[in-house]
Amino acid sequence: MAEQIDDYFTTTVAAMADTARPGARDHDEPVEAGSSLSVQEVLDLFDSQLGSRHLDLAARWLRSKGKGFYTIGSSGHEGNAVVAGVLRPTDPALLHYRSGAFFLQRAWQVRGSDPLRDVLLGVVAATEEPMSGGRHKVFGRHDLNVIPQTSTISSHLPRAVGVAFSIARAAKLHVLSPWPEDAIAVCSFGDASANHSTAIGAINTAIHSVFQGLPLPLLFVCEDNGIGISTKTPNGWIGANFGHREGLEYFTVDGSDLPAAYATAKHAADWVRRHRKPAFLHLRTVRLMGHAGSDVEAAYRTTAEITADFDRDPVLCTAKLLIERGHLSPTEILALYESKRAEVLGLAQEVSELPQLDSPAAVMRPLTEGLDKAIAAEPRRTYPARRAQIVGSPLPEDEGPLTLALSINRALLDVLTEYPEALVFGEDVARKGGVYGVTRGLMKKAGSARVFDTLLDEQAILGLALGAGVSGLLPIPEIQYLAYLHNAADQIRGEGATLQFFSDRQYRNPMVVRIAGYGYQKGFGGHFHNDNAVAALRDIPGIVIASPARPDDAAAMMHTCVAAARTAGALCVYLEPIALYHTKDLHEDGDEQWLAPYPDPMKRTENHVPIGSARTYGDGTDLTIVTYGNGLHMSLRVTRRLEQAGISTRVVDMRWLAPLPVHDIVREANATGRVLVVDETRKSGGVSEGVVAALVTTVSPGRSHA
Ligand SMILES: Cc1ncc(C[n+]2csc(CCOP(=O)(O)OP(=O)(O)O)c2C)c(N)n1
Numbered sequence: 001m002a003e004q005i006d007d008y009f010t011t012t013v014a015a016m017a018d019t020a021r022p023g024a025r026d027h028d029e030p031v032e033a034g035s036s037l038s039v040q041e042v043l044d045l046f047d048s049q050l051g052s053r054h055l056d057l058a059a060r061w062l063r064s065k066g067k068g069f070y071t072i073g074s075s076g077h078e079g080n081a082v083v084a085g086v087l088r089p090t091d092p093a094l095l096h097y098r099s100g101a102f103f104l105q106r107a108w109q110v111r112g113s114d115p116l117r118d119v120l121l122g123v124v125a126a127t128e129e130p131m132s133g134g135r136h137k138v139f140g141r142h143d144l145n146v147i148p149q150t151s152t153i154s155s156h157l158p159r160a161v162g163v164a165f166s167i168a169r170a171a172k173l174h175v176l177s178p179w180p181e182d183a184i185a186v187c188s189f190g191d192a193s194a195n196h197s198t199a200i201g202a203i204n205t206a207i208h209s210v211f212q213g214l215p216l217p218l219l220f221v222c223e224d225n226g227i228g229i230s231t232k233t234p235n236g237w238i239g240a241n242f243g244h245r246e247g248l249e250y251f252t253v254d255g256s257d258l259p260a261a262y263a264t265a266k267h268a269a270d271w272v273r274r275h276r277k278p279a280f281l282h283l284r285t286v287r288l289m290g291h292a293g294s295d296v297e298a299a300y301r302t303t304a305e306i307t308a309d310f311d312r313d314p315v316l317c318t319a320k321l322l323i324e325r326g327h328l329s330p331t332e333i334l335a336l337y338e339s340k341r342a343e344v345l346g347l348a349q350e351v352s353e354l355p356q357l358d359s360p361a362a363v364m365r366p367l368t369e370g371l372d373k374a375i376a377a378e379p380r381r382t383y384p385a386r387r388a389q390i391v392g393s394p395l396p397e398d399e400g401p402l403t404l405a406l407s408i409n410r411a412l413l414d415v416l417t418e419y420p421e422a423l424v425f426g427e428d429v430a431r432k433g434g435v436y437g438v439t440r441g442l443m444k445k446a447g448s449a450r451v452f453d454t455l456l457d458e459q460a461i462l463g464l465a466l467g468a469g470v471s472g473l474l475p476i477p478e479i480q481y482l483a484y485l486h487n488a489a490d491q492i493r494g495e496g497a498t499l500q501f502f503s504d505r506q507y508r509n510p511m512v513v514r515i516a517g518y519g520y521q522k523g524f525g526g527h528f529h530n531d532n533a534v535a536a537l538r539d540i541p542g543i544v545i546a547s548p549a550r551p552d553d554a555a556a557m558m559h560t561c562v563a564a565a566r567t568a569g570a571l572c573v574y575l576e577p578i579a580l581y582h583t584k585d586l587h588e589d590g591d592e593q594w595l596a597p598y599p600d601p602m603k604r605t606e607n608h609v610p611i612g613s614a615r616t617y618g619d620g621t622d623l624t625i626v627t628y629g630n631g632l633h634m635s636l637r638v639t640r641r642l643e644q645a646g647i648s649t650r651v652v653d654m655r656w657l658a659p660l661p662v663h664d665i666v667r668e669a670n671a672t673g674r675v676l677v678v679d680e681t682r683k684s685g686g687v688s689e690g691v692v693a694a695l696v697t698t699v700s701p702g703r704s705h706a
């Protein structure tokens with residue numbers, strides 16, 4: 001179907017008077033009096049705008065042939081080409097799904113790729129697509145420093161803050177980062193998305209950082225087309241909301257006016273680069289051709305409203321500028337327009353026959369491969385000299401038996417010692433040393449650049465970790481309680497677990513998220529502090545969930561998680577049972593059976609606890625108890641009573657809730673033929689569902705399991 005905007009462009013241009021000066025024209029002269037842009041620069045930007053427009057048209061054509069799967073376009077937003085134009089290709093970019101012209105412009109700055117073809121490969125979900133490998137249509141390319149985004153609006157903003165933070169922090173710590181020290185980060189998003197709590201939180205975090213004197217070079221670009229699907233943004237809302245925020249420099253410009261947009265964007269980008277502070281570029285745009293190919297815009301906008309935007313079409317406005325200033329004739333503009341159409345349609349035709357991912361296994365490969373590599377990861381040897389210097393004496397392994405909390409503390413200190421890129425942060429982790437003292441003393445030993453308190457916003461904490469992870473750092477964020485993960489879980493699900501998938505593992509989110517959780521208080525705390533809901537985590541593909549119960553395991557498992565994060569880019573969640581933090585005894589007061597010496601770091605190989613490996617206590621033949629966390633402490637106590645009753649048991653501590661140690665569970669289940677699952681999490685979505693399903697599908701036939 002012919003698009004109205006396509007016809008409008010060609011008829012409007014064709015009807016324009018030809019004022020172009022005949023003969024050779026100087027493309028180095030300013031495009032108009034007072035503009036810093038030369039004609040050639042405008043032509044280059046115009047080329048990106050044309051490419052972006054024809055990609056939208058081609059996506060709809062592909063869809064009509066049943067060959068394309070994505071029709072959300074950038075039409076009306078092509079002014080965003082100037083944002084790429086004023087940035088450096090080494091500036092990390094996290095883009096709105098309408099930032100097509102930005103993407104093309106950046107690619108043409110770098111050269112060496114064919115961005116028109118790349119975008120079309122995404123539209124037809126071809127395996128050749130260089131970022132996601134045919135998994136989704138994204139704007140992303142590793143060599144262009146464009147990090148791909150999911151479709152969850154605004155979820156990339158906390159990460160963008162993390163990237164901006166990490167530019168300076170990596171440099172300060174002399175850690176090798178993909179971003180130069182003078183880089184700035186950029187993130188773009190829509191006007192409706194600017195209302196999302198994730199966006200508001202990210203902007204707040206950026207301002208909060210500046211308020212503390214921290215560098216945060218981030219350019220927020222709001223591409224304001226005045227509408228979100230069918231819901232209008234009130235007139236003037238973006239300016240009213242963001243125009244007068246202390247700590248956030250505000251710039252606004254009409255995105256259809258290329259020279260003005262360029263000048264303002266340059267002003268904004270230069271300001272961020274110079275001041276190392278965040279700025280908000282309000283790029284006023286229109287949205288042409290509806291929200292997506294399937295959107296019937298006429299259902300919620302009048303024809304007059306729709307057509308009124310045609311004259312603000314940025315592609316048309318740039319064409320008019322070139323014609324009215326006498327640089328190109330209407331015929332020349334139409335020739336450029338049509339030759340870009342032919343180029344894009346030719347590419348669309350070519351890519352439409354290319355192979356797609358053809359099996360679930362192929363689609364999921366980045367996740368399964370990532371997990372396999374995480375499982376294979378082994379902690380590296382420690383450096384005794386650095387350890388003696390930072391850890392001091394006595395060394396943890398010489399301290400004698402430790403509690404779980406102390407063991408985690410010592411493991412974190414070892415990690416900070418061994419990996420200069422490691423950061424430990426969260427609410428109250430630094431000065432106070434954690435609500436339960438788990439991180440006590442770390443700031444003093446590793447320094448406040450590496451162990452620091454954050455503001456009270458779990459989305460911001462995880463976003464910081466996401467940004468740090470793609471910037472060469474090794475984040476170990478803390479979420480204060482399991483209950484308070486849930487308000488920010490999408491940062492793990494939609495961002496953390498998804499980036500590897502969308503980028504075919506070219507981008508990763510190495511991190512170890514420590515979360516204190518499970519039941520621990522009697523008579524207080526309700527379902528908040530005593531939260532035991534892990535379903536939301538267990539349901540996320542590709543992540544590792546560690547659940548240590550014993551001090552020695554806790555240290556070894558922390559080292560495993562760090563190794564997996566570092567070498568395989570794994571996103572590890574490390575659940576700490578609060579009730580066992582300071583527990584010393586198992587059976588009787590004073591028996592100190594819940595203490596354990598710190599595993600000798602010189603024997604890391606022997607002490608290694610691989611991901612997905614369980615630990616069995618006892619060799620009873622009557623009953624196998626499968627458990628973890630607090631359940632281990634309780635089950636071991638019960639075992640003794642069962643023994644007195646003549647029932648011999650073995651207790652399996654799963655240690656890892658994802659992936660579950662299925663092999664070990666099944667082996668131990670087969671050893672007795674009877675299984676009791678002791679699971680402290682919820683009945684719905686609890687761990688036992690996974691255990692029972694594993695037993696049902698994998699135990700040897702003929703054995704009965706209760
Ligand atoms: C968190 C979330 N909620 C809902 C959606 C569905 N959705 C996709 S785009 C969109 C509107 C976004 O509008 P705006 O931010 O103005 O961007 P525009 O499409 O206008 O450029 C919505 C509601 C989503 N992708 N993510």
Ligand SMILES: [Mg+2]
Pocket residue numbers: 190191192223224225226227228229
């Ligand atoms: Mg909008």
